[in-house]
Amino acid sequence: MTAVRVPAAPRPMPAMRWHLRAAARLLRLELRRNAMPWMLPVAVCLFWITAYRKAMAMPPLWSLRAASMQSGALLAFVCPVAGVAAWMGSREARRHITDLVTITARPRWARQLTTWAAATCWAMLGYLGCVAALYGVTARQAAWGGPPWWPVAVVAASLLALSALGFAAGALVPSRFTAPVAAIAAFFALALSTQLIQGSQSYWQVSPIVAAPWDIGPDTGRGVFYPYLPDLPIAQVMFLTGLTMAVLGATALPKGPGVGWLRRPAAAVTAAGLLAAGTAVALAGTGKLDAHGMIAIPAVHDAASDRPLRYTPVCSHAAIPVCLNPAYASYLPAAATALAPVLNEMAGLPGAPVRVSQTATTYRQGTGNSVSVGLAGPPISGTPPVFHLLLPDQLPGPPMTTGGLATALRSSAGPAIVASVIGDGPSASPAQQAVAAALSMSAGLPQPSLPGPVIRRRSTTVPLPASVRSAAGRFAALPSPARHAWLVRHLAALRAGQITLAQLP
Amino acid sequence: MTAGTAREVPGAAAADRRAWPAWPPRAGTRLLRLHAISRRVPAAIAAIAACAIGLRIALIGHWDSYGALQLPLVFEAGSAAAVTITTASPLGEPERVTGRRLPFLRLATTLTLTAAAAGALTAAGTGAHLAGGTLDVLRNVAGMTGIGLLCAAVLGGGLAWVGPTGYLVVGAYGLYTQWHGPALTTPWIWPARPPHDAGAAICATLVFTIGIVITSVRGARDPVGE
Numbered sequence: 054m055t056a057v058r059v060p061a062a063p064r065p066m067p068a069m070r071w072h073l074r075a076a077a078r079l080l081r082l083e084l085r086r087n088a089m090p091w092m093l094p095v096a097v098c099l100f101w102i103t104a105y106r107k108a109m110a111m112p113p114l115w116s117l118r119a120a121s122m123q124s125g126a127l128l129a130f131v132c133p134v135a136g137v138a139a140w141m142g143s144r145e146a147r148r149h150i151t152d153l154v155t156i157t158a159r160p161r162w163a164r165q166l167t168t169w170a171a172a173t174c175w176a177m178l179g180y181l182g183c184v185a186a187l188y189g190v191t192a193r194q195a196a197w198g199g200p201p202w203w204p205v206a207v208v209a210a211s212l213l214a215l216s217a218l219g220f221a222a223g224a225l226v227p228s229r230f231t232a233p234v235a236a237i238a239a240f241f242a243l244a245l246s247t248q249l250i251q252g253s254q255s256y257w258q259v260s261p262i263v264a265a266p267w268d269i270g271p272d273t274g275r276g277v278f279y280p281y282l283p284d285l286p287i288a289q290v291m292f293l294t295g296l297t298m299a300v301l302g303a304t305a306l307p308k309g310p311g312v313g314w315l316r317r318p319a320a321a322v323t324a325a326g327l328l329a330a331g332t333a334v335a336l337a338g339t340g341k342l343d344a345h346g347m348i349a350i351p352a353v354h355d356a357a358s359d360r361p362l363r364y365t366p367v368c369s370h371a372a373i374p375v376c377l378n379p380a381y382a383s384y385l386p387a388a389a390t391a392l393a394p395v396l397n398e399m400a401g402l403p404g405a406p407v408r409v410s411q412t413a414t415t416y417r418q419g420t421g422n423s424v425s426v427g428l429a430g431p432p433i434s435g436t437p438p439v440f441h442l443l444l445p446d447q448l449p450g451p452p453m454t455t456g457g458l459a460t461a462l463r464s465s466a467g468p469a470i471v472a473s474v475i476g477d478g479p480s481a482s483p484a485q486q487a488v489a490a491a492l493s494m495s496a497g498l499p500q501p502s503l504p505g506p507v508i509r510r511r512s513t514t515v516p517l518p519a520s521v522r523s524a525a526g527r528f529a530a531l532p533s534p535a536r537h538a539w540l541v542r543h544l545a546a547l548r549a550g551q552i553t554l555a556q557l558p
Numbered sequence: 559m560t561a562g563t564a565r566e567v568p569g570a571a572a573a574d575r576r577a578w579p580a581w582p583p584r585a586g587t588r589l590l591r592l593h594a595i596s597r598r599v600p601a602a603i604a605a606i607a608a609c610a611i612g613l614r615i616a617l618i619g620h621w622d623s624y625g626a627l628q629l630p631l632v633f634e635a636g637s638a639a640a641v642t643i644t645t646a647s648p649l650g651e652p653e654r655v656t657g658r659r660l661p662f663l664r665l666a667t668t669l670t671l672t673a674a675a676a677g678a679l680t681a682a683g684t685g686a687h688l689a690g691g692t693l694d695v696l697r698n699v700a701g702m703t704g705i706g707l708l709c710a711a712v713l714g715g716g717l718a719w720v721g722p723t724g725y726l727v728v729g730a731y732g733l734y735t736q737w738h739g740p741a742l743t744t745p746w747i748w749p750a751r752p753p754h755d756a757g758a759a760i761c762a763t764l765v766f767t768i769g770i771v772i773t774s775v776r777g778a779r780d781p782v783g784e
Contacts, residue, residue: 237639
């Protein structure tokens with residue numbers, strides 16, 4: 054009868070905790086034996102080419118770079134993610150271990166989900182690293198605003214969906230050819246789906262590559278004067294999440310050992326996913342181009358998003374200051390320098406603007422894919438008068454360098470400022486035309502011309518008559534103070550059309 | 559006894575070498591057939607044919623400038639991926655050790671399939687507006703196949719498709735930058751260059767040559783069990 058010290062029996066682990074630990078261990082194993090990490094360098098290189106390099110060539114505006122990142126990152130990750138997911142999905146059949154793993158304790162769906170989750174985790178890690186690099190650099194360069202996260206969410210949801218689609222394809226058709234077919238088909242569907250977009254009310258806008266109204270292209274003003282509208286990204290994330298659920302649920306539907314009890318919940322998940330995806334497509338079809346250049350979907354639209362953002366403009370120090378949105382602060386010196394000659398001519402004249410203030414662009418969807426872009430009202434308005442300025446970067450077209458923007462601003466806004474003060478236009482008197490031409494000459498602006506006949510849909514201009522040019526040359530030759538003094542005295546009469554060419558000094 | 563045996567060995571080897579030219583032609587054909595089957599050449603030919611048919615069907619549709627330029631590239635990448643997958647060997651080390659004619663078989667397989675891919679895609683574009691024309695197809699298919707062959711040497715035949723599909727994105731983006739800068743004008747991104755561009759043709763040929771030499775001589779890097 055010797056007393057033996059027996060160690061206490063370990064307490065049984067709760068079943069749920071045990072399951073979680075087993076799942077975590079399986080996921081860890083899958084993470085170590087996944088092909089996705091090998092593909093991440095390829096994806097990162099593609100991201101650098103298609104997204105980072107392009108974004109860095111753009112002005113440091115959050116919304117502009119985020120929209121560019123969305124489409125670029127998607128293109129960079131689509132082939133590696135869809136292809137490798139298909140490769141991993143076909144692994145069991147490719148290695149002839151299907152029978153071997155069928156007899157394991159885990160149901161097939163759980164094994165497959167773990168493999169898919171591991172591949173997706175690696176893809177997500179690579180993607181988020183790329184986004185961190187791009188957003189980090191932009192945060193150091195941007196003068197105002199914060200990062201829009203919806204484009205990041207759309208690409209993340211896209212990676213989930215692409216990974217699920219590729220994985221399902223690999224599991225369904227386990228062949229060496231499945232992976233490249235999945236990669237190329239995914240690229241084809243994404244890159245060329247935009248061919249089908251017609252106007253702002255298109256169901257195809259649900260494609261995650263659409264980061265903004267497709268017909269407009271890069272727009273620096275989006276999300277700067279009005280909040281970034283998440284309507285379309287919400288529909289896209291909903292579509293992609295639904296698609297992911299449907300595809301993952303469908304992988305459990307085929308008959309097989311250990312999946313009998315799973316088929317009903319899997320069918321429910323698949324149906325819910327399809328419902329969500331279908332609803333999202335329908336929502337995208339109801340989208341409309343709003344006045345601020347974004348897609349508004351009535352069912353998910355928040356009216357608070359229509360209120361303009363508050364900001365304190367940054368202004369130059371001059372007689373007529375140039376004021377810009379703080380997001381464009383880096384453009385202020387160039388814009389002020391470009392407009393300084395013409396603003397110096399205008400300063401102190403009756404009716405001259407007290408400041409030049411940057412304003413938001415207004416958009417209107419035309420027929421088909423046409424969109425009209427411009428100012429909402431007249432260029433000069435208010436008491437005291439304010440000239441409303443659109444930077445050339447706010448209009449459709451590729452983003453400009455600061456030097457290019459200054460040149461374009463001088464040629465577009467300069468004559469517009471002169472015309473708004475002098476009253477030059479199609480119905481202007483010859484004296485108004487001559488004074489406008491003289492002021493443009495002395496400010497180094499392009500010479501104004503008369504609108505000519507429309508020939509084969511191309512508007513033409515004709516040079517000013519010789520008498521007007523002669524009077525303009527005479528007026529421009531005056532010393533600047535004398536010219537200014539004459540304008541102060543006679544501008545009201547000039548605008549009323551009561552001055553003739555002969556009366557010009 | 560030992561010396562006599564030793565003397566007989568060179569004689570037997572010489573007899574074996576003499577027997578080489580007298581190898582029956584049917585055996586050669588059989589070897590070719592077996593090699594092709596082991597490399598899934600019939601499936602690759604079917605994939606190339608599917609790409610050609612897909613291109614033909616796609617060309618019937620109306621595409622804008624981007625689409626018209628990028629469309630052939632997608633199918634060229636598909637064909638190149640199909641060619642590169644045939645570098646994967648299911649036999650591995652035993653075949654490398656015993657197969658004396660293996661480099662020639664690999665070379666013949668790759669060249670034949672590349673020519674078939676270029677020919678099939680060109681034929682698919684006959685009578686339709688195929689952006690870039692025959693020269694473009696030939697250059698792009700050869701170049702992307704070369705990239706795939708290099709990937710096969712590094713990653714293995716099974717994952718060799720990563721090269722053509724990754725380069726597809728680069729090429730399509732290069733074409734896109736012709737409208738929206740900053741433009742990619744390096745000849746190493748040959749799909750973005752005109753069909754008659756000598757630099758682009760040289761780059762594509764160089765990549766194809768290096769790829770085919772490496773995979774013919776050394777074969778793809780294939781892990782056992784795949």
